[in-house]
Structures are given as structure tokens and as C-alpha cells.
Amino acid sequence: MERVGTTIAWFALIVVIAFLLLPIVVVIPVSFTEATVFRFPPQGFSLQWYEKVRNVEALLSSLWLSTQIAALSTVISLLLGTLCAIALVRGRVPGGTAIATFMTAPLMLPGLVLGIAMLQALREVGLRDAWWSLLLAHVVITMPFVMRTVLSSLSLFDFSMVDAARTLGCSYPLALWRVLVPNILPGFISGALFAFVASFDNYPVSIFLVDVRTKTLPIQLLNYLEISPDPTLAAVSTLLIGLTILVLIVCDRLVGVRRMAAI
Numbered sequence: 185m186e187r188v189g190t191t192i193a194w195f196a197l198i199v200v201i202a203f204l205l206l207p208i209v210v211v212i213p214v215s216f217t218e219a220t221v222f223r224f225p226p227q228g229f230s231l232q233w234y235e236k237v238r239n240v241e242a243l244l245s246s247l248w249l250s251t252q253i254a255a256l257s258t259v260i261s262l263l264l265g266t267l268c269a270i271a272l273v274r275g276r277v278p279g280g281t282a283i284a285t286f287m288t289a290p291l292m293l294p295g296l297v298l299g300i301a302m303l304q305a306l307r308e309v310g311l312r313d314a315w316w317s318l319l320l321a322h323v324v325i326t327m328p329f330v331m332r333t334v335l336s337s338l339s340l341f342d343f344s345m346v347d348a349a350r351t352l353g354c355s356y357p358l359a360l361w362r363v364l365v366p367n368i369l370p371g372f373i374s375g376a377l378f379a380f381v382a383s384f385d386n387y388p389v390s391i392f393l394v395d396v397r398t399k400t401l402p403i404q405l406l407n408y409l410e411i412s413p414d415p416t417l418a419a420v421s422t423l424l425i426g427l428t429i430l431v432l433i434v435c436d437r438l439v440g441v442r443r444m445a446a447i
Contacts, residue, residue, distance in 0.1 A: 208425060215418035222415060233419040243420060246404035249315075253400065254383035257322035258330075261379050262372065264323075265330030273338040284335065288328045295388025298325075303392040314398035321389050326379035333378065337371030377431065 210224055215233055217226030237243060272284050290298055302321045311317055341364070349359035365372075387402040394403055405417055 211418050211421045212425065214415055215422040217415055217418075220414055222413065222418065233415045234423075236414075236416045237419050237423070240408075240416065242399075242404055243401070243408065243416075246399050246401045249398065250384050250401040253315075253318050253322050254380045256319055257326050257383045258376055258379045260323050261327040261330045262376055265327045265375065266334050266368070266372065268327075269331050269334040269338055272335060273341070274343065284331070287331055290324050291328050295386070299389040299392040302389060306393070314393060314395040317393040318390060318398070318400065321393055322383040322386065325386060325389060326383050329378040329382060330372075330375035333371040333375035334368055335371075337368040341367050381428075 213226045214222060214224055216229050216231070217223060218228030218230040218232070219226065268283075268287065293301075299321075302317070302324065306312075306317050306320065311320070345363050346356075346359045349363050350356060354362060385402060386400070387406075390400045391403055394400060399407070401420075405420065409417060
């Protein structure tokens with residue numbers, strides 16, 4: 185009976201993984217098709233759609249904008265989220281548990297609700313520049329990822345080890361670097377990855393804050409799909425998939441995927 189249950193569980197796991205990955209896998213061969221429309225299985229083999237990606241200025245500019253916003257918001261969230269996590273773990277903030285729960289609110293709210301709220305709030309303070317509006321909104325979106333992952337890393341950390349390092353001759357910054365940083369590094373990198381992806385791929389909040397000249401990649405891709413629905417979008421998606429795989433490989437070499445997944 186136990187063997188039957190294990191078999192069923194493995195079968196269900198394979199079905200779920202296939203259900204999740206099949207749409208992603210289909211995009212890759214479609215990007216190499218000779219056809220001018222989305223069609224699977226693809227017809228022939230051609231790199232014309234990858235060549236077209238380089239020639240569509242709107243896609244390249246939106247890609248650069250999304251990369252800028254995602255990178256800057258991730259860096260800011262890493263700084264603020266790590267400091268918040270350390271303060272909450274050390275227990276020096278009254279109502280730390282309530283604050284930690286409150287800071288996850290952007291993850292619980294529907295994206296459209298958060299987008300409308302951010303638009304109204306930023307307009308009330310007089311901020312109408314699309315670039316800065318996107319950056320501030322994406323910091324709000326990404327900081328919970330960093331804070332929660334770093335908070336998980338710090339939950340089992342003994343801060344007396346920092347004091348012990350100081351008694352052995354390390355300065356306070358050096359003690360933090362040698363003792364604290366290695367322990368929170370998996371959570372730090374995991375939070376950075378989640379934050380970058382959440383910012384780079386965000387649509388429901390960004391749609392309220394962009395303007396005609398400032399559009400992130402997800403919004404530009406949807407606009408392009410309405411105007412010219414050809415496999416160029418599949419080529420862009422394939423490049424993003426490859427970049428994601430490359431980032432995972434680098435993180436596996438630096439930290440280890442198992443350690444990151446354990447956060």
C-alpha cells in the first residue's frame with residue numbers, strides 16, 4: 185500500500201512539473217521558426233526573430249529600463265531589508281512580530297490595488313516622473329522578499345558569535361563580515377534573486393506608473409503583441425529563460441541551490 189502511495193505521489197509530481205514547464209518549453213522551439221506567426225510545432229529553422237530583437241528599439245530600451253529599475257530596487261531593498269531583519273531579530277524594535285507581518289502586506293495585496301494606491305500616493309506628494317515612480321514602487325514590492333529571506337537566515341543565528349569574534353581581536357565591522365555575512369549569504373542571495381525577478385517581471389503595479397516614453401519590458405511586450413504578434417516575443421522570452429538558467433548556475437557555484445532552497 186505504501187508503494188502504491190509513493191507511486192501516485194511521484195506521478196502527481198511529474199504531472200504538476202510538466203504542467204508548469206510545458207508552456208515555457210514550447211516557447212523555445214517557436215522562437216526558431218521560419219513562420220511569421222506563432223505555430224507549434226515550428227516550421228523550419230531560422231534565427232531571423234533573434235535578429236529582429238536587436239532591431240526593435242522599443243524592446244531594447246524597455247529591457248534596459250526594466251534592468252535598471254530591477255537592479256536599483258534590489259540593491260535598495262537588500263540594504264533596507266537586511267537592516268530591518270537584523271533589527272527585528274535582535275529584538276530592539278517594539279512590536280517586531282507585528283512589523284514583520286505588516287511589511288509583507290505588499291505581497292498579500294492584489295497588484296492592481298497596490299498599483300492604484302501607489303499612483304495616488306505618489307501623485308499626492310507631487311511625484312509625476314515615471315522613472316522615479318517605478319523605482320519607489322518596485323522598492324515597496326521587492327523589500328518584503330529580502331526581509332523575509334534574511335529574517336529566516338538570522339532566526340537561528342547566535343549574535344554572541346559576533347561578540348566572541350570581537351574579543352578575539354576583530355573590529356566590529358570585521359566581525360560582522362567574518363561571522364554574520366557567511367551565515368546570511370544564502371538568504372541574502374535568495375532575496376536578491378526573488379526581488380530582481382519580482383521587479384523585472386512586474387506588470388500590475390507598473391502599468392499605472394509608466395508613460396508613453398517610459399515603459400518596462402512586460403508592458404512593452406504586451407503592447408508589441410497587440411501591434412505585431414510575431415515570434416519576436418518568443419525570441420525575447422527564450423533569451424530571458426536562458427538568462428534565468430545562467431543566474432541559477434552562477435548562484436549554485438557561489439552558494440549552492442540546496443542552501444538557497446533551504447531558506
